[in-house]
Amino acid sequence: MKKLRNLKALLLVFVAAVALEATALVQFYFSQNGLREEAKLRAEGQLEATRYEIMDIIDQAEAAVRNSVWIAQWCLDYPDSLQRVCQRIVADNPVVAGSTIALVPGYIKNRPLFSPYVCRDGDGSLKVLSLATEQYDYPSQEWFARPLELGEGYWSEPYVDEGGGEMLMTTYSLPIRDSKGVQAAVITADISLEWLKELMGRMNVYPNAYCTVGSREGHVMVSPPEKQDPKTLVFNTMVDRTGWTISLVIPESDIFGVLRRVGSIVGILQLLGLLIIILMLQSFVRGERRYRELDKQRERISGELQIATGIQMSMVPKTFPPFPERHDLDMAATIVPAKEVGGDLYDFFIRDEKLFFCVGDVSGKGIPAALVMAVTRTTFRNLSAHEDSPGRIVRAMNDSLSAMNESNMFVTFFCGVLDLANGQLRYCNAGHNPPMSLTDSIRPLPVVPNLPLGIMGGFEFQEQEMPFRYDDAIFLYTDGLTEAENSAHEQFGEARMDDALHGRKSAQGHLENIKKRVADFVGDAPQSDDLTILFIHYVPSSRRLVLSNSIDQVSLLPAFVEDAVKASKLEPETADSLNLALEEAVVNVINYAYPEGTVGEVIIDAATTETALTFTITDSGKPFDPTAREEVDINASVEERPVGGLGIHLVRRIMDDVRYERRGEKNVLILTKKY
Amino acid sequence: MEVKITRGNGEVTAQLIGRLDTPASLEIAPQMNALADEADGTIILDCTQLAYISSSGLRIFITLRKAAAAKGGKVIVRGISNEIRSVFMMTGFLNLFEIQ
Numbered sequence: 001m002k003k004l005r006n007l008k009a010l011l012l013v014f015v016a017a018v019a020l021e022a023t024a025l026v027q028f029y030f031s032q033n034g035l036r037e038e039a040k041l042r043a044e045g046q047l048e049a050t051r052y053e054i055m056d057i058i059d060q061a062e063a064a065v066r067n068s069v070w071i072a073q074w075c076l077d078y079p080d081s082l083q084r085v086c087q088r089i090v091a092d093n094p095v096v097a098g099s100t101i102a103l104v105p106g107y108i109k110n111r112p113l114f115s116p117y118v119c120r121d122g123d124g125s126l127k128v129l130s131l132a133t134e135q136y137d138y139p140s141q142e143w144f145a146r147p148l149e150l151g152e153g154y155w156s157e158p159y160v161d162e163g164g165g166e167m168l169m170t171t172y173s174l175p176i177r178d179s180k181g182v183q184a185a186v187i188t189a190d191i192s193l194e195w196l197k198e199l200m201g202r203m204n205v206y207p208n209a210y211c212t213v214g215s216r217e218g219h220v221m222v223s224p225p226e227k228q229d230p231k232t233l234v235f236n237t238m239v240d241r242t243g244w245t246i247s248l249v250i251p252e253s254d255i256f257g258v259l260r261r262v263g264s265i266v267g268i269l270q271l272l273g274l275l276i277i278i279l280m281l282q283s284f285v286r287g288e289r290r291y292r293e294l295d296k297q298r299e300r301i302s303g304e305l306q307i308a309t310g311i312q313m314s315m316v317p318k319t320f321p322p323f324p325e326r327h328d329l330d331m332a333a334t335i336v337p338a339k340e341v342g343g344d345l346y347d348f349f350i351r352d353e354k355l356f357f358c359v360g361d362v363s364g365k366g367i368p369a370a371l372v373m374a375v376t377r378t379t380f381r382n383l384s385a386h387e388d389s390p391g392r393i394v395r396a397m398n399d400s401l402s403a404m405n406e407s408n409m410f411v412t413f414f415c416g417v418l419d420l421a422n423g424q425l426r427y428c429n430a431g432h433n434p435p436m437s438l439t440d441s442i443r444p445l446p447v448v449p450n451l452p453l454g455i456m457g458g459f460e461f462q463e464q465e466m467p468f469r470y471d472d473a474i475f476l477y478t479d480g481l482t483e484a485e486n487s488a489h490e491q492f493g494e495a496r497m498d499d500a501l502h503g504r505k506s507a508q509g510h511l512e513n514i515k516k517r518v519a520d521f522v523g524d525a526p527q528s529d530d531l532t533i534l535f536i537h538y539v540p541s542s543r544r545l546v547l548s549n550s551i552d553q554v555s556l557l558p559a560f561v562e563d564a565v566k567a568s569k570l571e572p573e574t575a576d577s578l579n580l581a582l583e584e585a586v587v588n589v590i591n592y593a594y595p596e597g598t599v600g601e602v603i604i605d606a607a608t609t610e611t612a613l614t615f616t617i618t619d620s621g622k623p624f625d626p627t628a629r630e631e632v633d634i635n636a637s638v639e640e641r642p643v644g645g646l647g648i649h650l651v652r653r654i655m656d657d658v659r660y661e662r663r664g665e666k667n668v669l670i671l672t673k674k675y
Numbered sequence: 676m677e678v679k680i681t682r683g684n685g686e687v688t689a690q691l692i693g694r695l696d697t698p699a700s701l702e703i704a705p706q707m708n709a710l711a712d713e714a715d716g717t718i719i720l721d722c723t724q725l726a727y728i729s730s731s732g733l734r735i736f737i738t739l740r741k742a743a744a745a746k747g748g749k750v751i752v753r754g755i756s757n758e759i760r761s762v763f764m765m766t767g768f769l770n771l772f773e774i775q
Contacts, residue, residue, distance in 0.1 A: 551698050576727060576758050583729050587697045634767025638744045643737055646730040646766055653765040 009281050017274050024270065028263050032256055036233070039255045042205045043235040043248045050203060050211075050246060054196070054239050057095050061172050061189045062153065062241075064093040072101050072176050072187050079108060082185075083116035083128055089189060090118045090126055097169065098161075098190035100131055101176070102138050104148070107184050113138070119190070144186050147173040151183075155242040158193055158221045168193040168221065170242070197222050200246075206254035216243030229253060305367075309337065312370055315377050316346055320508065323350060328420055328540035332507035334515065335532045336480075342530035343369025344478050345377050349384075353420045356384045359432065359476040359534050360413040360453075372409045376401065376453070380415070390415040390428040391463025394453070398430065402457035410454040414447075414476055418536070421544040423468040423563070428461050433482070437466070438473035438537075442501050445474065470563030473537040475501060475510070480531035484518050487525040492518055507535040541567055542607040547586065549594040549602060549621070554583050557604075564606035568613040569675045578613075578673060581654040584647035585617055585626065585669055593621025593667055612656070617669040624667055625660045626651070678703050680710070687713050690721040700731035707735045711742035714750075718743060723754030728762055740771055751775055 068089050075081045082101045089099040098119030105112050113132035121127045131138045138144050147154040156171040169190050176185040200211035200222045208229065213222040221244065229251035236247050253260075313335070320332055333346050343362030348355060358380055362369040379400050383393045394415050401411065414435060416427035427445070431452030434444040448462040468474075477497070484492040500517045501510065511533055518531070545560045547553035561579040565572060586602055594600045603618045632645040652658055657672040676699035679690040687710060693699065710718055718739055736752070743750045753775040755763065763769045 551701060554697050573758075577761070580727070580729055580762065583696060587729075587731070634765075635770070636767075638737075638740055638771055641737065641741075641767075641771070643734050643741075644730075646733050650730055650762070650765060 009285055013274065013278050013281060016277070017270075020270050020274070021267070024263070024266060028259065031259050031263075035255050035259055039206070039233060039250055040235065043209075043233075043250060044237075046203055046205050047235055047237040047246060047248055050199060051237050051239055053199060054242075054244070054246075057191060057195070058155075058172075058239070058242060060093060060095045061191050062174075064089050064096050065099075065153070065172055065174050065187055065189045069174060069176055069187060072185065073178060076103075076107075076176070076178055076184050079103065079111060079114055082114075083118065085187075086116060086118035087126055087128070090120065093189070095191055096189040097167070097192045099188055101185050101187045102131060102144055103185045104183055105139050107182075143171040143173045143188055147175045147186055148183050151175060153241075155216075157215050157217050158219055161190070168196075193221055203248060205248075206250050208254050209248060209250040212247045212249065214245045214247070224249065308367065308370060312337075312342070312373065315374060317348060322348070326350075326420075328538065328542070329355065330507040330537035330539055331535060332511040333532075333534040334511060335530065336515075336527065337530050338365060338480070338527045342366075343373050344480065344530035344532035345373045346476070346532055346534040347377055347380060348534070348536075349381075350420070351385070352388075354388060355418040355420055355536070356416075357418070357476075357534065357536060358413060358415045359435070359478065359532060360411050361432065361478040361480075361530070361532070362411050363409050363452075365530070368407065368409065372401075372407075372411065372454075375404075376411050376413070384415075384417075388417060389463060390417045390426050391461050393417075394428040394430050394450075394461045394463075395459070398451075398453045398455075398459055398461065399457045401454040405454045410452040412452045412478075416474070416476075418468055418538065420538075420540065422546065423470070423472075423538060423540065423543060424465060425468040425474070426463055426465040428463045430461060431455075433477070433479055435477070436475040436497070436501060438475060438501060439469065442498060467559070468538050469559060470543070470566045471537075471539060473507070473510075473535065476534040476536075478530060478532040480527075480529035481514070481518065481533065483529060484522050484531065485525055485528055486522050492521050496521065507537045510535050510537075539567065542605060543567075545604040545606075547602040547604070549590045549598070549600045549619075551587065551590060553590075553602070554586055557582055557586065560604065560606065564608070564613060564615070567606075568608040570613055570673065574673070577654045578615075581651045581671060582615055582617075584651050585615075585671065588626045588647055589617060589619045589621065589624070589667070589669075592626075593619050593624040595622070612672050612674045614673075615671045617667075617671070618663075619667050620665055621667060623662055625662075626669065627658055627660045676703060678706055680706070686717045686719055688719040688721055690724070692724040694727040695725060695732035695735075696727060696729045697731045700729065700735060704731075704735060708738060711739060714739060714742035714748045715746040716748050717751060718748065719751045719753055721753050722756070722759060725756070725759060728759050730766075733762070733766060733768065736768065737771065749773060 068085050072082060072085050075085055086099040086101055090096050098117060100115050100117040102115035103111065108114065115131035115138050117129045117131045118126055119129065143156040153172060153174045156173065158168055158170045161167050161169040169192055171188050171190045173186045173188045175183045176187055178184040196213060200213060203209065203211050210225055211222060212220065212224050215221055231252040233250045233252060233255065234247050236245055238245050316335060317333070322331055323329055335342065335344050335346065337344070343365055344360070346359045348357035360376055362372045362376065376397070379397050380393070383396045387393050394413065397413070412432040413430040414427065414432040416425060418425045429447040430450050434447040436442060437445040445466070446464070448464060450461045451459050482492055482494050482497055496517065500514050505513060514533060543560065543563060545556060547556065558579050561582055562575045565575045565578065582604070589602050598621070600620050605616045607614050626648045629645065629648050632642065632649045651671065655671045656674045659670045661668040676695060677692040679692070681688045689707065689710060720736065740750050750772055752772045755774065
């Protein structure tokens with residue numbers, strides 16, 4: 001996958017490179033053609049201009065000779081005057097360097113060879129020489145022989161003049177016929193070819209371009225420079241009549257040099273650009289890969305943390321109300337972890353009509369704390385499955401956690417067991433902050449601090465107890481609540497918590513209220529610690545009081561009756577009279593169902609219905625029906641009135657219904673008070 | 676439950692303080708029954724601070740009343756609360772005692 005991505009990236013760069021270079025090549029090709037075309041145009045133009053210049057001189061020389069032919073014909077009969085004709089040609093035509101009229105040998109009998117030659121001297125004056133010497137033997141010279149042979153004008157091959165200044169020369173010769181049409185002489189004009197060199201040198205269309213001129217026979221008239229480029233473009237033109245070939249040689253480097261320089265610079269720049277793109281792409285791909293790996297890692301960790309939170313949350317009861325079939329408990333709880341997973345816990349469950357509950361705070365945060373939390377919760381569940389005493393549960397938890405505590409983490413823990421039948425609360429505190437008890441007043445539950453769990457195995461935790469009455473509540477929390485900080489680093493504190501707990505609300509109402517107050521207080525500040533709340537509100541619709549058969553036990557009745565009245569729709573003031581009725585009934589049982597010396601229990605169940613409050617008094621004593629007792633005559637005189645018998649009378653008067661049943665081995669007395 | 680007994684002007688005053696439930700009645704019965712010896716005079720039962728009374732408490736009251744009837748003395752019940760008054764009414768005690 002990784003390789004494939006690399007390959008793709010490389011391929012992309014490769015394609016881009018090819019496209020870029022192909023474009024450059026096409027551009028280069030067309031530019032080169034354009035330049036070649038331009039060079040051709042320029043060269044041809046220049047060649048043409050040069051050819052005209054040469055032709056001009058050629059024409060001048062030819063005209064000079066041709067214009068003198070008639071006078072030369074006329075002078076044939078006076079050979080000595082021919083010299084003057086030559087003088088005229090040279091003098092009148094600056095292009096002509098020298099001129100002669102050479103007679104055909106034998107044309108004049110006494111002069112076998114005759115050829116006066118006029119040329120310019122070094123100072124510009126004319127001098128006259130004779131070419132009619134034996135060594136020179138002009139009849140054998142090309143300039144003389146060829147025109148006679150051809151019968152027309154002829155430009156000689158270039159030659160180096162030996163007599164007249166070592167110059168490269170060429171000669172135009174024209175045969176002269178006499179009046180009879182016989183070839184009598186040859187008239188010539190020499191022109192120096194030095195100007196040709198100069199003229200060629202002026203052809204500088206390109207800096208290193210040069211010209212060569214070749215004669216009809218292939219002699220080099222203007223030679224190329226010594227240093228020559230290997231690659232050149234050559235353009236030719238031919239000069240009429242003389243048969244010269246002018247070649248303009250342009251080195252390719254002159255034509256394409258700039259293009260090639262620019263092209264290579266552009267090419268290099270393109271390659272550099274591509275290189276940079278490749279490097280950037282590579283680093284981008286590498287960065288991307290790294291980023292993706294980190295992202296994946298982060299996703300994995302975050303996913304695992306979410307799972308961990310899920311597992312953790314699945315460990316605490318989350319469904320509220322937790323016991324919808326029960327009306328004696330109103331509960332609410334929450335954990336708000338500071339990080340994804342936290343070290344707080346709460347738990348509760350009911351076994352044998354007892355509510356087992358706990359709140360704990362593991363030292364530290366995050367996953368380690370969450371693991372300890374999980375262990376703590378599991379240990380709590382395992383131990384409380386068989387053990388009713390919170391002191392013994394906490395002791396065993398402490399021993400278990402201390403034994404495996406290698407990471408030196410500890411747990412502050414509060415464990416309570418509320419007997420739902422009689423409201424007796426037993427609890428044990430392991431270094432946790434005291435819960436708030438909401439009874440007649442709101443104050444911290446009196447707790448022995450003991451030690452947090454996991455610090456010292458074998459520690460003897462002290463268990464405490466407190467009767468829980470109708471409408472009492474307990475509010476357990478972790479220090480994440482009181483130590484919740486706002487952005488000014490002020491803590492929520494116990495005073496605010498205390499204040500928030502005032503007012504009658506359902507458990508959920510209390511919870512929402514506290515959460516809202518904390519949220520309002522904290523504002524935008526980040527949550528620094530886990531926050532856990534467990535609220536238990538005890539509202540039994542039926543309660544049970546179990547008394548032993550001792551008269552002292554009736555002192556437990558007032559509180560029981562008061563709670564029963566509170567849970568009912570009766571006025572609180574009725575509590576006293578109901579208590580009286582109950583006391584009379586119970587005292588009867590103790591006195592008559594359980595004869596002196598026997599031991600037994602008197603069980604009182606209070607139940608509220610829609611219409612009435614009912615007390616059911618059950619005992620296992622001998623059959624005893626108090627309703628069977630005779631009515632006392634309250635109108636009898638002092639002397640006639642019996643001292644006793646008022647008890648059942650009061651019961652009858654106070655209660656709306658009094659019913660006795662013998663159920664198996666038990667006496668059951670049912671007292672009903674309607675609303 | 677507390678009982679304060681004071682004597683003066685030929686009268687015995689028993690001040691009953693607290694709840695006179697069954698255990699409390701058993702506790703104070705000997706002390707109270709002893710007052711029957713003085714039933715030829717006036718026995719005042721001060722109930723101003725009595726919060727509650729059960730049938731065993733009423734039994735102490737009527738025992739003294741019977742003794743007074745036999746000896747020609749009288750028993751005055753003083754300062755009963757509404758709750759106790761209703762108990763007296765239910766038991767016919769309002770007719771048996773002089774209520775102040």
